Amino acid sequence: MRRRPSRGVPRRPPVANGDGTVYQRKDSRWEAAGYVLAPGNTRRRVRVYGTTRKEALAKLTEKIANSNRGLPVPSAQGSVAAYLTYWLENVAVHHLRENTHTRYTACVDRYLIPGLGKKKLIKLTAKDVRTWLNQLRTTCQCCTRHIDARRDQPHCCAVSRCCSKRLSPLTLTYIHSVLKSALEHAVREEEIPRNVARNVRTGTPRPRRFEPLTADEARQFLNTAQDHRLRALFELALHTGLRKGELLGLNWEDLDLDAGTAAIRRTLQRTNAGGLTTLPTKTRASERRIALPARCAQSLKLHREQQKREREAAGTAWQHSVHVFTTAQGRPIDPTNLSRVFNTLLRQAGLRRIRFHDLRHSTATLLLEQGVELVVIKELLGHAHIGVTATVYAHVRLRLQHEAVTALGNALDRP
Known part of the structure; x- marks a missing residue:
């Protein structure tokens, strides 16, 4: 004889074959269990939990779906x-x-x-x-x-x-x-x-020390790079603080030289699998639009004319590329080769050896010393949080604080 369901008690929805079992535990949590693929092409029973029946079943369904796609679920009993x-x-x-x-x-x-x-x-x-x-x-x-x-x-x-x-x-x-x-x-x-x-606490390591260029050193470097074919790149690096990959990933369509702006959308990197590859920016905050100084806009216009002459000289050997900065044959520039060129220019300028990334630090340091607000520098550099900017350049802000309180002390000491 068929039992009649109790009035007022909702019936549980049926569970399809292969979806496992779902039930409520004595502690009021819901538990779902089913068989999934495990390492070694074996199958094992897994259990998941949730505050509601729907949540527990959703977790189990996800594990079973991954198992059906051939993804093994590791065992906690494994190594x-x-x-x-x-x-x-x-x-x-x-x-x-x-x-x-x-x-x-x-x-x-x-x-x-x-x-x-x-x-x-x-x-x-x-x-x-x-x-x-x-x-x-x-x-x-x-x-x-x-x-x-x-x-x-x-x-x-x-x-x-x-x-x-x-x-x-x-x-x-x-x-x-x-x-x-x-x-x-x-x-x-x-x-x-x-x-x-x-x-486990490992302690906070000291931030990596860097030696940014001073204003005099930056001018000396730019004067040395004046006659180099990548002069516009080095000027842009020092004036905007763009990362190496962001500079090499720039396309001409990203630039509005009349309005004096640049859209940073991608980065160029060398990977083991794909060689030189264009990738999205480092973080979502790194995708940004920045203002270009008049000097950089003018240099980029001259660089575009130079690139046209190189394309005509290369003829059929020219590799059609949309990148702003390329080799003399139109190919993308390898980041490692750019670092070599940078080190050569440093030697020619008689400057100490620094990393290319230190040009970015030089930009931020020089802007801070000019009194530019931290939030403006954060937007220009494309940091995800202003705390990153504040932490990296804390030593610069501390030096500026010393100068400020010293100036105040001198003012208060005067009769």
């Missing part, structure tokens, strides 16, 4: 090495820029897997992470990674004379951040209950 490999190959590769993914992979292979790879993911503790980081901090990398043994002329552990080559605080912080990112995804997938790496 940290297995999970990191899964995370790099199936998750991070879709969310990171190619060069960033390459750096993450090197970090995992070089430090994370050798140090923590054998531990079970579910049993990894904050103490394990802290102990491992302390060991990295105090151990010579030549000895640990057997670097010296692979050298043609060993000069460290292979000859019993340790050079004590240790990782910098900045590198340790980077390694820690990669581990946190991987474990954070494991938490989102409910493989582990919490991100134990977040409970």
Whole structure:
């Protein structure tokens, strides 16, 4: 005899075959369970939880959908090495820029897997992470990674004379951040209950020191670059603080030389897979429109005429390109080659060697010294948050504060 449903109690919607089971626990949470693809081409039962039936079912449906697309779901009972490999190959590769993914992979292979790879993911503790980081901090990398043994002329552990080559605080912080990112995804997938790496403090490393050009040095550099075919590029770099990739990724359609503006939409980078590749800007805030000084607008007009003459001289050898800055044959400029040209100009100008990126720091420093507000510099440089600008150039602001309070003291000391 068919039972009649109780009045006032809504019937649960049926669950389709293969969608698993969904039920409410005694603690009022909802639990959904089903079978998904696991590493080794096996299947295992997973459980997910939610505050509502709909939420729990949605989480399970997502895992089953990924499983049907052939993406294995890692097991928390598996090793940290297995999970990191899964995370790099199936998750991070879709969310990171190619060069960033390459750096993450090197970090995992070089430090994370050798140090923590054998531990079970579910049993990894904050103490394990802290102990491992302390060991990295105090151990010579030549000895640990057997670097010296692979050298043609060993000069460290292979000859019993340790050079004590240790990782910098900045590198340790980077390694820690990669581990946190991987474990954070494991938490989102409910493989582990919490991100134990977040409970470990590595300390805030000192920001990398840079030596921006002074106003006199900047003038000296521009005078030396006056006759170079890329004069317009170096003027634009020093006047606007654009990144190297942003300069090389500029197209003529991005420029409005009559209005004196430039739209920063893309960056040019060399990747392992695609060679010289045009990519989106570093962050969403990096995509911006900036004002061009009259001097730069005039230099770019002259550069356009020069490019036309180079195209006529190259004839059929010209590579049709929409880039503003190209080689004499019309090809995009390799970032490494631009750095070589920059270093040559520094030597010719009799200036100390700095990185190309320090031109960007020079722009911001000189603007700060001219009294330009921090928010204007932040928009020009394309920083995501004004806190980034304030942190990077804190030493400049501190020097300006010293000058300001000294001037005030002199004024107050006068009768």
